[in-house]
Amino acid sequence: MTIRIGIDVGSTTTKAVAVDDSGRVLARSIEPGDPRIAQQAQRMLEALLERVGGGGEASIVATGYGRKLVAMAGKKRTEISCHALGAFHVMNRPGVLIDVGGQDTKVIRLNSDGSVADFVMNDKCAAGTGRFLEVILARLGVSWDELADRYASADPPVQISSTCTVFAESEVISMLANGQPVDSVVKGLHIALSDRIVSMAGRLLMGVETVLLSGGVASNSAMVAALSSKVGKPVAVVPEPQFVGALGAALLG
Numbered sequence: 001m002t003i004r005i006g007i008d009v010g011s012t013t014t015k016a017v018a019v020d021d022s023g024r025v026l027a028r029s030i031e032p033g034d035p036r037i038a039q040q041a042q043r044m045l046e047a048l049l050e051r052v053g054g055g056g057e058a059s060i061v062a063t064g065y066g067r068k069l070v071a072m073a074g075k076k077r078t079e080i081s082c083h084a085l086g087a088f089h090v091m092n093r094p095g096v097l098i099d100v101g102g103q104d105t106k107v108i109r110l111n112s113d114g115s116v117a118d119f120v121m122n123d124k125c126a127a128g129t130g131r132f133l134e135v136i137l138a139r140l141g142v143s144w145d146e147l148a149d150r151y152a153s154a155d156p157p158v159q160i161s162s163t164c165t166v167f168a169e170s171e172v173i174s175m176l177a178n179g180q181p182v183d184s185v186v187k188g189l190h191i192a193l194s195d196r197i198v199s200m201a202g203r204l205l206m207g208v209e210t211v212l213l214s215g216g217v218a219s220n221s222a223m224v225a226a227l228s229s230k231v232g233k234p235v236a237v238v239p240e241p242q243f244v245g246a247l248g249a250a251l252l253g
Contacts, residue, residue, distance in 0.1 A: 003058045006249025007065030012102030015246040037066040042132040059253035086248030088114030095210025098236040100217035151222035157187035190226035214241040
């Protein structure tokens with residue numbers, strides 16, 4: 001059996017997935033990103049190989065912004081191709097994949113065979129990414145586990161007009177000082193983030209029946225609800241959404 005491993009070195013986390021010849025997942029691991037990318041990647045890959053008995057033949061493919069620093073990888077592939085393949089392998093249908101990562105957001109339109117029809121990517125600013133929520137929720141003192149209930153109970157939401165994370169944080173502080181409820185601010189943040197993502201996606205969303213969501217933010221049901229409302233149809237979360245890129249990289253091996 002040839003073991004194939006994909007490692008996705010993202011901006012906030014590093015993920016690794018091992019699959020067999022048929023694409024069945026054998027093992028996976030995830031860690032917060034370490035500035036010493038090369039050392040972390042090697043340690044994670046060696047540990048994963050040991051878990052799956054990969055002392056023999058193994059193919060390793062790296063993706064993510066730190067992929068060039070993964071010395072053990074025989075191939076390096078773009079995030080776009082890896083995320084597209086990983087999502088299609090799991091969901092087996094065309095559509096649009098929205099991947100909201102820690103510091104970038106990708107919108108990928110998938111053909112009926114899982115290939116990439118088109119894509120857009122936001123990697124110049126934290127607005128429209130998980131970092132946008134992380135920064136402002138920390139200021140609000142709201143945990144990830146509270147978001148679904150706070151989003152559901154807020155009526156009406158406040159309008160967050162700033163698209164810049166720094167300016168939005170200042171805007172939120174001003175709102176709280178003026179007595180706006182925290183729940184309304186939380187809902188307004190999710191709506192603002194959804195607006196930003198859908199605006200970036202633009203024409204890629206036209207005429208599609210299926211909208212998929214991956215990345216760490218996909219575990220936030222409030223974000224799923226906000227995006228579903230904005231696109232006008234249910235948004236499906238890809239199973240194990242943080243591992244989509246690493247899975248795709250493994251399959252490319």
